[in-house]
Amino acid sequence: MTSTRIAVLVGSLRADSLNRRLAEGLVAFAPAGVELEIVDGLGELPFYNEDLDGETPPAAAVRLRETVGAADRVLVVTPEYNGTMPAVLNNAIDWLSRPYGAGALVGTPLGVIGATPTPYGGRWAHADVVRSAGVAGATVVEDITVSQSALEVDPLTDPEVQAKLADAVRRLVAHSDAAAA
Structure with missing residues (x-):
């Protein structure tokens, strides 16, 4: 069996x-045949600058x-900062969008989940990730977004939230290019 x-x-x-x-929990309880890898080092990325993005x-x-390019899918797990996605995530998407038209996100199915201690549960940040990743060429998988307010329940232990997160991973894995056509 091939692993996703x-x-x-x-x-x-x-x-x-x-x-x-939340991401670590998903890694630990990944379904059979699914390997989730948290991409570390986003804080080490300099702000995107085309002058830095040359031959080296x-x-x-x-x-x-390389990590994102080798993956079959991308899952973004993010809070909301000041009504939008965190700068570190926006910067990562900027680096992944280059070279234009051939970046590591191009054609890659992507979903967004996360929680935040606000009444909105990160909906604005998630919408911004969807828009930005889509512009960068990702194939945003509809209905994968799980925006959970941590004011309502503890997303780490609530069975309903955990079921929604696990279902989001299953739907992302099940997405096929034929479904996008």
Whole structure:
């Protein structure tokens, strides 16, 4: 059986962040035949600058592009900062969007999940990730977004939230290019 590789981009750099813990839980309980890999090092990326992206781009950018480029799917797990996605995530998408038209996200199925301690549960950040990743060429998988308010329940332990997150991973894995046509 072929394994599906999912690169997981976590939008928070904090080691004990809620979204990192959600991502780690998904890695630990991945379904059979699915390998989730949290892509570390997003904080090491310099802000995207075309002057840096020449013949020898920064090592952190090369690692990011290689890891995401080798994955079958991308799952973004992110909070919301000031009504949008965290800058570190936006920067990672910028690096992944290059070279234009041939970046590591082009044609890759992508879903967005996450939680935040606001009443909106990260909906605006998730919508911005969907838009930005789509512009970068990702195939955004509809109905994968799980935006959970941590004010309502503990997303790490609530069985309903855990079921929604696991279902999001299953739907992302089940997505096929034929479904996008």
